[in-house]
Amino acid sequence: MTNPRVLARSRWPGLYLQACRSTGAVMLSTRLREQLREIVGAEGLIEPYEARKVYECDGYTLERAVPELVVLPASTVEMCAVLRLLHRAGVSFVPRGAGTGLSGGCLPLEAPVMIGTSRMRRILEVDSVNRRIVVEAGVANLDVTRAAAPFGLHYAPDPSSQAACSIGGNIAENSGGPHTLKYGVTTNHVLGLELVLPDGQAVWLGGWVDDVPGYDLRGFVVGSEGTCGVVTRAILRLVRNPESWHTALAVFPSVAAATKAVSAIIAVGIVPAALEMMDRLIVQAVEQAYHFGFPGDAGAVLIVELDGHPATVQAEAKAVRQLCLDAGASEIRTAATDQERAELWKSRKRAFGAVGRLAPSYCTQDGVVPRTRLPEILQRITDVAERYRLRIGNVFHAGDGNIHPILLFDERNPDEVQRVLAAGREILAACVELGGSITGEHGVGVEKIDQMPLLFTPQDLIVMQALRRAFDPLERCNPGKIFPRPGGCVEVVRPRRQVPV
Amino acid sequence: MSVPSEALARELAARLPPESVCTDRAERQRFALGGVPPQAVVYPSSEEEVATAVACCAELRAALVPWGGGARQRQVPPPWQYDVALVLSRLNRVLRYEPDDLTMTVQCGCRMDSLAAVLAARRQWLPFDVALPGESTVGGVVASATVGWERSGQLSTRDLLLGVTFVAGRGEVVRGGGSVVKNVAGYDMMRLVAGSWGTLGVVTQVTWKLLPEPPEKAVGWVGCRSLARAIEQALAGDRVRPQPSGLAVVGFGSGAAVADPQRAGVVVAYTGSAGEVQEGKSAFEEEVEDVHWFPHLGAATGLVRRIRDFSLVGPTHPWAAGLRLALLPSDLAACVEELTAFLDEDNTSVCIWPQRGTVYVRFTEQSERSLMRRAFLWAAEFAQEHRGWAWPDWWPEGWEFDAVSLPHLYLSRHIKDALDPMGIFSPGRYWRHW
Structure with missing residues (x-):
């Protein structure tokens, strides 16, 4: 069953028609279901409504749509056969990793079939000498690092959901994480990938080596949000574990003072492994919930992690400490052991859990500004909060300028819901105005389709769609994502995303 | 087969300022590829002029080769049709340098050694020592996706591009990415254009991610x-x-x-x-x-x-x-x-x-x-x-190797067709037949 709310809200007639077609009974004939079952076996097909309901959304829970059918191929061969069959039948589909995405990238909005990679979880090869690992798309991010750990290596991209999120999903979204400041995002660590095109043909893009002649199609597919095909295997780059680390938590009287420290650290030429910030509202919530001993008047907390050679780390740590003190830090805590380091990180990682105590619902936004514009965007957020009579907390990747304002509200209050939506839009518009972007790591999905014209001209978007058709001429793979359509795609009425970032 | 030179010169002269178009024989000879000079040399002074020149070539089906410093032109085979050399040396401004953000937006004709000098003054650098920086332009470095021997071989041009603006095959100006260090909005156009050897479009400006110079x-x-x-x-x-x-x-x-x-x-x-x-x-x-x-x-x-x-x-x-x-x-x-x-x-x-x-x-x-x-x-x-x-x-002069193979050719062809439907950008330089 297609979610009737989605249909009712659709403002674009084409979407309504396509959604109607996706109701299943008409398009997904019994014969097609049987053929799919022959390919993937009974264990690879999910048909009962209650079982399919699990797949109705990802971490972006605002919109939901239950797929008509969920297919879980267990190998590339099965994936090819499934997509070939759907191609011949003219059926659209949505690829899905672990469902931890935050922008509705795997919402089955205009496609009846969902293709999951959860049965493709094998680590195929670890080449410790060349620091490569070959994995299937369904392997969890953290499992890659676990497989590499015996060799003193790790997989650098570490999104907050790394225990659950899959490599295929990471590739689709070009995922980041706290340590991307120094190590880069997913695209910097994927050397090659196997892509099954919407017509069922498998191609390897990139490869084992750093340089491959020709167009960088691998680079184009990473971050394409599943609109070019389904990634089934990947060759990833592993990096050596740092020889040493230094983690410090600095308490500041205000966000302005903390951002001053961030700018000063970058300006002197230090690139920390991570640079994370929480503002007063979040610090208070964390303190009330977990009692880390933050001062009651703390305006902001900054977590700085340095890693690398001991001599360099030691010199940088000293400089960072002084820069924080110069910027007005009232207290600096330093982790001396792994356990203490984990404790310092705990305050950041538990921030979202603490926010749950402040309001019945919250909505996390994802915008980016140049690092030097952080004070301005934070002031703009404060102004927006005042004007819309909302409470907004901030937990963010300060080193990247990647903000995550958390808008608190009560979803039982329709007026407040509308104010949250308007405030979110205004914050993203402000990010663009300050030279930034509407998304730093969550992707566009369905959530930010309407904001794409803030960043790109119609011509830019036309060209991007033409490129997409090089892979998917009929636009049957993850339709309705990234690109805005006339009149908008889905009318957003209720923000309700509650996932850590 | 080439476009009649008179018609091409006439059209270019009609649409571009006189100082931007040159048909002088000696000047054309300077931009010869595989021994063949272009019929006209165009020196655009703005992105708009690049777009105009490309649109003109598209209408006339004239083949165009973007030209930076010329240092890397022999790394790919000569084109099988060559009507216009689009020399980008006049697009040589640093549009925005934000040392505190470690980003820099520059036009494609900037020379790499002058950029390095600007960055060195703030103890920053683009960490992939390009070959011949005095003769290399930003556009050429991007077109060839240059890599360097330092930084443990990890970083290439593609890794440091935050945004790109280029002119596609009908003269349309297209932008990808942005100017912030983290951005996943839209497709990664930077990686696609980097290393395409001028066969997908003419890069006019890019935004780099910079790094602090090691002490x-x-x-x-x-x-x-x-x-x-x-x-x-x-x-x-x-x-x-x-x-x-x-x-x-x-x-x-x-x-x-x-x-x-x-x-x-x-x-x-x-x-x-x-x-x-x-x-x-x-x-x-x-x-x-x-x-x-x-x-x-x-x-x-x-x-x-x-x-x-x-x-x-x-x-x-x-x-x-x-x-x-x-x-x-x-x-x-x-x-x-x-x-x-x-x-x-x-x-x-x-x-x-x-x-x-x-x-x-x-x-x-x-x-x-x-x-x-x-x-x-x-x-x-x-x-x-x-x-x-x-x-x-x-590429040796006058040679054609049959041993060259490229991956996923038909997908690349679709990409090429999407951005260069008239086939005017450097024909034969990516793949001998297109």
Whole structure:
């Protein structure tokens, strides 16, 4: 069953028609279901409504749509056969990793079939000498690092959901994480990938080596949000574990003072492994919930992690400490052991859990500004909060300028819901105005389709769609994502995303 | 087949300012490719003029080659149709430099050495030492997706591009990415355009991600009696902690020129804090014999320049032909063993960046053509057997290799058609038929 709310809200007639077609009974004939079952076996097909309901959304829970059918191929061969069959039948589909995405990238909005990679979880090869690992798309991010750990290596991209999120999903979204400041995002660590095109043909893009002649199609597919095909295997780059680390938590009287420290650290030429910030509202919530001993008047907390050679780390740590003190830090805590380091990180990682105590619902936004514009965007957020009579907390990747304002509200209050939506839009518009972007790591999905014209001209978007058709001429793979359509795609009425970032 | 030169000149002159179009024979000859000059040379002074020139060429089906500094034009084959050289040297402004954000937006005609000077004043840099920075422009570096031997071979042009603006095949201006260090809105146009050798569009401006310049740097040289010994030493050196920030192996002709009478050697670089560099040097010396550390960077300038520029120029002569292999580091020793078995040491030079697995083989004019052909065929076979790639990246005049293969050709063709529907950008330079 297609979610009737989605249909009712659709403002674009084409979407309504396509959604109607996706109701299943008409398009997904019994014969097609049987053929799919022959390919993937009974264990690879999910048909009962209650079982399919699990797949109705990802971490972006605002919109939901239950797929008509969920297919879980267990190998590339099965994936090819499934997509070939759907191609011949003219059926659209949505690829899905672990469902931890935050922008509705795997919402089955205009496609009846969902293709999951959860049965493709094998680590195929670890080449410790060349620091490569070959994995299937369904392997969890953290499992890659676990497989590499015996060799003193790790997989650098570490999104907050790394225990659950899959490599295929990471590739689709070009995922980041706290340590991307120094190590880069997913695209910097994927050397090659196997892509099954919407017509069922498998191609390897990139490869084992750093340089491959020709167009960088691998680079184009990473971050394409599943609109070019389904990634089934990947060759990833592993990096050596740092020889040493230094983690410090600095308490500041205000966000302005903390951002001053961030700018000063970058300006002197230090690139920390991570640079994370929480503002007063979040610090208070964390303190009330977990009692880390933050001062009651703390305006902001900054977590700085340095890693690398001991001599360099030691010199940088000293400089960072002084820069924080110069910027007005009232207290600096330093982790001396792994356990203490984990404790310092705990305050950041538990921030979202603490926010749950402040309001019945919250909505996390994802915008980016140049690092030097952080004070301005934070002031703009404060102004927006005042004007819309909302409470907004901030937990963010300060080193990247990647903000995550958390808008608190009560979803039982329709007026407040509308104010949250308007405030979110205004914050993203402000990010663009300050030279930034509407998304730093969550992707566009369905959530930010309407904001794409803030960043790109119609011509830019036309060209991007033409490129997409090089892979998917009929636009049957993850339709309705990234690109805005006339009149908008889905009318957003209720923000309700509650996932850590 | 070319467009009638009178019609082309007339149309370009009608749409562009007079100083932007040149049909003078001597001037055109300066931009000859494969011995063939273009019919007109266009010097646009703005993005709008680039768009106008491209639109004009699209209407007339005139083939156009974007031209930066010209340093890398021989790394791909000459086009099979060549009507207009679009020389971008007038688009040479730094549009925005934000040192505190570590970003820089520049026009495509900026020379890399002038950018480096601007960045050095703030102790920042683009960490992929491009070859011939005085002759290389931003557009050329992006078009060729240049990589460097330092930063442990990890970073390339593609990794440092935050945003790109280019003119596509009908004269439309297209933008991808932005100017912030983290951004996943829309497709990654930067990676697609980088390395496309001017076959998808004309890059007009880019935004770079910058890095702080390392406070300390040391460079060392290890002379070796053979290339095999040099690669063995280099791979051993790469295993030490801290890891060298740069490693290169040179051999044969170039090795002799660097440190006669030794025929090969290893160049090693360490960057970082003073402590890290010092410890790195000590650790490297424990693993690798007879390291000579240069007393100061000035003393190493000549050697570093030779490594940096190797792919484009030889020690004494321009190269006649060249090939490149991209391999796994663990396969380099086998590669060197097979390579040395049949190469003419006097007329062949080799430079290897072991951390990235890149092997450059270069031939002088004195090399026998049959030997070159044999080397190309061997390289293609070796790379295929070892999960790598090999391709000619310095094209001999008048040669056409049948051993060249490119991955996923039909997808690339679709991409090309999407951005260049008229087929006017550098026809035949990516793939001989389109």
